[in-house]
Amino acid sequence: MLNLFKNKKKENNTSLNNEMISNDKLPYSKEYTNEQVMFEVKDFNFYYDKKSKLALKDINLEIFKNKVTAFIGPSGCGKSTLLRCFDRMNELIQDSSYDGQILYKNKEIHSFNTIELRSKVGMVFQQPNPFPMSIYNNVAYGPKCQGLKDKKELDKIVLNSLKDVGLYDEVSDRLNISGSSLSGGQQQRLCIARCIAMSPDVILMDEPTSALDPIATQKIEELIKKLKEKYTIIIVTHNMQQAARISDYTAFFMLGELVEFNKTEEFFARPKNKKSEDYITGKFS
Amino acid sequence: MDIEKTELELLEMAKFVKESLHFAFSFYFDKDLNKENFIDDAKVNAYERKIEEECLLSILKERPFATDLRKLTGYFKVVEDLERLGDHAEDIAWCTYSLAKFRENIRIPKLDFMINECLKMVDNSIDALIKGDVALANQVIANDDLIDTTYLDILNLLPELKKDKNLDDEFIIFYTLLNKYVERIADHASNVAEWAIYIKSGFYKDRNII
Secondary structure, three states, rough: OEEEEEOOOOOOOOOOHHHHHHHHOOOOOOHHHHHHHHHHEEEEEEEEOOOOOOEEEEEEEEOOOOEEEEEOOOOOOOOOHHHHHHHHHHHHHHOOOEEEEEEEEEEEEOOOOOHHHHHHHEEEEEOOOOOOEEEHHHHHHHHHHOOOOOOHHHHHHHHHHHHHHHOOOHOOOOOOEHHHOOOOHHHHHEEEHHHOOOOOOEEEEOOOOOOOOOHHHHHHHHHHHHHHHOOOOEEEOOHHHHHHHOEEEEEEEOOOEEEEEEEHHHHHOOOOOOOHHHHHHOOOO | HHHHHHHHHHHHHHHHHHHHHHHHHHHHOOOOOOOOOOOOHHHHHHHHHHHHHHHHHHHHOOOOOOOHHHHHHHHHHHHHHHHHHHHHHHHOOOHHHHHHOOOOOOHHHHHHHHHEEEHHHHHHHHHHHHHHHHHHHHHHHHHHHHHHHHHHHHHHHHHHHHHHHHHHHHHHHHHHHHHHHHHHHHHHHHHHHHHHHHHHHHHEOOEEEO
């Protein structure tokens, strides 16, 4: 714009040259190279049915500490399979096998026994699944199983865990009622409280809000954003807006392959891969 | 998603605005008062409102990402400049009509040159918008400096012209306005070019927005 009266330098709006913005040459910084790595997946393949079905193909991925990483992709793309590999839950499936490595804090996950691993890597499922016991005992169950008997210490863990998930004020006067009597959203927060009572490093979440109403979903999303200060979170979600809202990094899977891994903001604004762009803009599902 | 529909409407609007400006300047050049009026500001305003509403509704309902988000937010912004271009087509026609009542009929070569450059900028900015042509959009933006310089030259020239040819004050005022409108049209063409770049790449002016 013409500036007749002000001796102000004209705004530079022509600095962009054509080469700079031609699709894959964009100078996007990879700011995440300085993140601390919690999990490292190396050349990982996972098979079902005695190797007749390849569910995950040559996955290489890093999960960063105190960040929320979202796994997205169409049904059957392998995102939940990979999630369940982190706490070795998939190994319960008959005739499944894997090759490659998953490192947890630089150590292969198979060097830990499953109890030890799962106390550090908790899981929250799609359907809230409180144990058929009281609210208090749901949260105290894990520490008790690990041999903690001190009532004061258990009380403290239960109180802090319920406070951390924002449930304490809602249930403080009825800790002895059954966990199943709570609403769906409260049950899911109870499950998260049960998980964090074990002081894990990582919380795996497999579509944790898909069975919840919008208000309960919003509470869980706010909780996830708060929990990442203490924990590393991996969430599988079909809801792309949710992934965009709450995650720091997004991994997009298709047909068992990791198509793109990027900072969430960049992934949803300027995906590098045409398949990612097509998926998030609804060109295919 | 209805983006394709909105895109078609935007292109129709851009084409109509472009033709309105060509009409307005051809009127300036031939001063044919019997010419049938092509300019329809209400139509341009209606396009603007419709496209804005469609963009907002699509954002609300579809929660778009990536290319779709750039398109919808870009369309929402660029219609503003297209609407202003439409307004200026009317302004040019009004100035020409007002000048036609005077006996004097002068030509200012620099103004003719500026008008032709300005029309090229409008055509190219709309082409860049339609084709997503970043190089062409950058050409348009770069050309704006030439228009600004020419505008100032003409502004300085007008008092001398008035004196030399003993022109009526009102006559000079209409030329001053005309000069300003052409300069503004070039500005809006530059803005359209900037939005064309944004829609294609996510860059706006000097940085990446989305």
